[in-house]
Amino acid sequence: MIVTLLGLACFALLVVSLTPRLVGMAPLPDRIRNVSLFAIMALLIVIVGMIQSWNVALALLNLCLISSIMALGVNIQWGYAGLLNVGIMGFAALGGVAAVLISADPVADAWAAGALGIFVSFVLAVVTVMAAIYTYRNMAPSMARNLALFAIIVIGLIVIRYFFGPARDAIEDVNPASEGYLGGLGLPIILAWPVGGIFAGLAAWVIGKTALGLRSDYLAIATLGIAEIIVAIIKHEDWLTRGVKNVSGLPRPVPYEIDLQQSQWFVDLATRLGQDPALSSSVFVKLCYAVLFTIVLLAVLWLSERALNSPWGRMMRAIRDNEVSANAMGKDVVARHLQVFVLGSIVVGIAGAMLTTLDGQLTPGAYQPLRFTFLIWVMVILGGSGNNWGAVLGGFVVWFFWIQAEPIGSWLMETITSGMAEDSALRIHLLNSTAHMRLMTMGLILLLVLRFSPRGLIPEK
Amino acid sequence: MIPKSARAFWGDDAKHFPAPPCGSPSLFRNHGDARSFRQPSESLVMELLNAFILLSNFVLVPAIAYGSQLALGALGVTLIYGILRFSNFAHGDTMAFGAMVTILFTWWFQSMGISIDPLPTALLALPFGILFCIGFVLATDRIVYRFYRRQKAAPVIFLIASMGVMFVTNGIVRFIIGPNDQQFADGERFIVKARTFKQMTGLEEGLSFKVSQGITVVTAILVVIALFWFLNRTRTGKSMRAYSDNEDLALLSGINPDKVVMVAWIIAATLATIAGTLYGLDKSFKPFTYLQLLLPIFAAAIVGGLGSPIGAIAGGFVIAFSEIMVTYAYKKFIAYLVPESWEPDTLVQLLSTDYKFAVSFMILLLVLLFRPTGIFAGKSV
Numbered sequence: 001m002i003v004t005l006l007g008l009a010c011f012a013l014l015v016v017s018l019t020p021r022l023v024g025m026a027p028l029p030d031r032i033r034n035v036s037l038f039a040i041m042a043l044l045i046v047i048v049g050m051i052q053s054w055n056v057a058l059a060l061l062n063l064c065l066i067s068s069i070m071a072l073g074v075n076i077q078w079g080y081a082g083l084l085n086v087g088i089m090g091f092a093a094l095g096g097v098a099a100v101l102i103s104a105d106p107v108a109d110a111w112a113a114g115a116l117g118i119f120v121s122f123v124l125a126v127v128t129v130m131a132a133i134y135t136y137r138n139m140a141p142s143m144a145r146n147l148a149l150f151a152i153i154v155i156g157l158i159v160i161r162y163f164f165g166p167a168r169d170a171i172e173d174v175n176p177a178s179e180g181y182l183g184g185l186g187l188p189i190i191l192a193w194p195v196g197g198i199f200a201g202l203a204a205w206v207i208g209k210t211a212l213g214l215r216s217d218y219l220a221i222a223t224l225g226i227a228e229i230i231v232a233i234i235k236h237e238d239w240l241t242r243g244v245k246n247v248s249g250l251p252r253p254v255p256y257e258i259d260l261q262q263s264q265w266f267v268d269l270a271t272r273l274g275q276d277p278a279l280s281s282s283v284f285v286k287l288c289y290a291v292l293f294t295i296v297l298l299a300v301l302w303l304s305e306r307a308l309n310s311p312w313g314r315m316m317r318a319i320r321d322n323e324v325s326a327n328a329m330g331k332d333v334v335a336r337h338l339q340v341f342v343l344g345s346i347v348v349g350i351a352g353a354m355l356t357t358l359d360g361q362l363t364p365g366a367y368q369p370l371r372f373t374f375l376i377w378v379m380v381i382l383g384g385s386g387n388n389w390g391a392v393l394g395g396f397v398v399w400f401f402w403i404q405a406e407p408i409g410s411w412l413m414e415t416i417t418s419g420m421a422e423d424s425a426l427r428i429h430l431l432n433s434t435a436h437m438r439l440m441t442m443g444l445i446l447l448l449v450l451r452f453s454p455r456g457l458i459p460e461k
Numbered sequence: 462m463i464p465k466s467a468r469a470f471w472g473d474d475a476k477h478f479p480a481p482p483c484g485s486p487s488l489f490r491n492h493g494d495a496r497s498f499r500q501p502s503e504s505l506v507m508e509l510l511n512a513f514i515l516l517s518n519f520v521l522v523p524a525i526a527y528g529s530q531l532a533l534g535a536l537g538v539t540l541i542y543g544i545l546r547f548s549n550f551a552h553g554d555t556m557a558f559g560a561m562v563t564i565l566f567t568w569w570f571q572s573m574g575i576s577i578d579p580l581p582t583a584l585l586a587l588p589f590g591i592l593f594c595i596g597f598v599l600a601t602d603r604i605v606y607r608f609y610r611r612q613k614a615a616p617v618i619f620l621i622a623s624m625g626v627m628f629v630t631n632g633i634v635r636f637i638i639g640p641n642d643q644q645f646a647d648g649e650r651f652i653v654k655a656r657t658f659k660q661m662t663g664l665e666e667g668l669s670f671k672v673s674q675g676i677t678v679v680t681a682i683l684v685v686i687a688l689f690w691f692l693n694r695t696r697t698g699k700s701m702r703a704y705s706d707n708e709d710l711a712l713l714s715g716i717n718p719d720k721v722v723m724v725a726w727i728i729a730a731t732l733a734t735i736a737g738t739l740y741g742l743d744k745s746f747k748p749f750t751y752l753q754l755l756l757p758i759f760a761a762a763i764v765g766g767l768g769s770p771i772g773a774i775a776g777g778f779v780i781a782f783s784e785i786m787v788t789y790a791y792k793k794f795i796a797y798l799v800p801e802s803w804e805p806d807t808l809v810q811l812l813s814t815d816y817k818f819a820v821s822f823m824i825l826l827l828v829l830l831f832r833p834t835g836i837f838a839g840k841s842v
Binding site: 217229233370433 | 547548550605608616617618620621622624625626627628629630631632633635636639640752753755756759760763767807811812813815816818819821822825826829830833
């Protein structure tokens with residue numbers, strides 16, 4: 001049943017977006033096409049709500065919204081400026097760290113035990129870097145300078161470790177089963193969203209400063225690296241984020257189900273609507289999240305559209321389409337690239353913080369490059385690079401099918417293998433491998449769109 | 462987690478204390494406290510020799526083996542870059558694909574009882590892996606890249622296409638062999654065992670040399686000699702270098718671009734399969750690790766200078782040596798060299814092994830900052 005409906009919906013998506021081009025008809029007017037694409041998407045979510053449950057549909061919607069914001073951020077980098085960011089995972093993870101550092105309750109004992117040591121080693125790290133830069137700038141290029149730099153860095157590392165090691169151990173020894181980290185500031189988690197953006201923006205600035213202005217591949221490789229390192233730090237620095245032990249139970253910006261079920265007004269409302277209070281409380285919570293996320297999405301979308309249609313946006317596109325002539329017109333290509341790279345990363349960082357807020361916990365093990373980097377890329381390319389509405393639609397479509405591919409895939413495999421014997425080894429292998437089919441499908445979608453419809457579902461104007 | 466008592470014993474970094482890089486378990490056992498084993502009457506020469514052997518065992522030998530694997534991988538990346546002018550993100554997964562086919566053939570041979578003891582059966586299966594990998598890579602070129610080549614698309618489009626190929630290859634590999642660790646090494650495990658070495662030399666420190674490390678180094682040398690002979694001596698190789706140097710001029714002088722591209726893919730697939738299989742033999746085969754190898758491989762290629770084969774080899778060793786040297790704990794090494802009272806309390810490890818990827822990344826950043834064309838001045842388009 002669900003498979004048939006989803007199939008029909010896919011078909012509708014394809015018809016609306018591709019058929020006019022294939023049969024040589026004049027394409028549908030932009031507005032009608034765009035509205036119908038979004039309408040089909042909304043219909044898909046409603047179908048899931050009616051067939052599976054409203055809880056599932058709203059959970060799907062919330063993640064679609066977050067994905068759309070991430071896709072918007074990547075679209076700012078790739079669509080506006082042609083910058084290739086292959087480290088989206090890292091920037092999203094920084095957002096997650098911000099959520100912990102802002103909202104988790106501070107662990108007083110840990111602060112007393114090791115905060116000073118951590119602070120001292122942080123200051124020492126800054127001093128080491130400054131000293132290295134100072135030496136580099138003020139000594140003539142020579143073997144002596146190289147040796148001096150080497151000595152500064154090695155001595156710096158040793159001294160830092162002297163302070164850092166005991167402090168870290170002291171912090172991690174504070175009630176390790178449930179704490180063992182510094183904790184956060186205990187502020188409302190909504191504040192973490194902009195802070196996550198700032199973290200991601202700072203990381204992007206460092207990367208952009210080194211890799212921009214060189215050939216385009218270098219930025220891709222540098223971002224690939226920084227993402228791996230950020231995730232490695234989150235996984236292994238237990239004093240900061242509890243590592244793979246996860247930080248769970250982050251506070252919520254919306255009410256808890258259990259409180260709703262105990263408050264009179266909500267029970268009254270549920271009974272008036274003829275719903276079970278327990279069930280509707282979780283729907284209500286998800287709706288609250290959806291409202292918050294939609295506000296952020298609309299704000300980011302509005303700002304992006306304003307920027308794109310401003311002189312700044314036109315300049316960015318001019319730079320993207322022809323760097324040499326933009327440079328000749330007096331535009332500082334590298335500085336503009338740095339600007340747009342940082343802006344896009346900020347948006348990704350905000351979305352990352354929102355994702356951790358929705359989960360209510362930071363699970364460093366969950367940051368997988370395929371899920372966080374490449375899936376977002378498929379969203380942007382499929383939706384239409386350079387078009388903000390396209391990125392939003394891409395976020396919805398790709399996330400929807402990424403989730404729904406599981407039932408579709410297992411149904412498909414069941415059908416294909418139904419002719420085989422129950423205990424055939426091949427059948428069991430195929431059924432177990434269904435999960436990996438999703439990767440392949442996403443890769444295929446990326447390749448097919450790039451080849452046959454490189455401008456995406458909603459092309460750039 | 463290591464319990465607290467053990468932590469105190471291991472010292473400062475106990476929690477992050479890694480298995481010694483590529484070391485054998487027998488060595489791991491007495492890696493802890495040097496003093497208890499030491500004879501008071503040892504001469505300085507012996508101390509120095511012990512220190513040197515210790516360093517060889519934990520740094521030199523593993524780094525040479527790892528460096529050879531990285532160099533082979535980086536050669537493939539740099540070759541594709543030189544000819545097709547894009548960074549091939551699918552290279553890590555091509556390595557995984559080639560290694561996977563080799564493993565499947567190895568299992569088949571093992572089940573039929575074919576072996577070349579004391580060498581691992583995988584060597585026998587390697588040619589089949591290479592053949593399948595070449596077929597696969599040529600198919601992706603025909604289906605994916607050729608279209609963009611004819612369109613003269615920007616390198617960045619190739620790069621995105623290679624990400625798509627990476628996705629699909631990764632999916633295929635996981636689909637066929639599964640996402641888990643696979644063991645396929647057989648035959649003799651050691652050329653020199655640590656214990657035999659100790660008995661032979663009478664030193665405290667043992668030096669172990671694994672068969673997989675020996676094969677890696679020998680194969681890498683043979684492959685590199687063959688590659689350079691091909692690039693410098695044969696007609697096709699020369700035309701490839703010409704094409705890489707100046708495409709227009711090469712086309713004018715009648716070089717067939719399709720042939721050059723095809724040969725480049727064939728060589729890249731061969732190198733990838735060899736590198737992937739050697740890495741799998743030395744460590745273990747797991748599809749996800751090949752995705753992570755992409756970063757050190759790219760770093761190696763860029764450090765050496767993209768497009769420069771010599772640079773790729775040098776870069777591979779630079780990355781491997783720095784990675785292992787920075788994450789090695791020097792406590793015991795220093796203990797041999799200095800008087801007993803000076804011995805350090807901590808592990809004297811600059812960075813814990815969890816961050817070995819950070820090392821290749823730092824080197825990459827430094828190269829990008831100070832010498833973006835790499836050591837051997839590759840291209841920077």
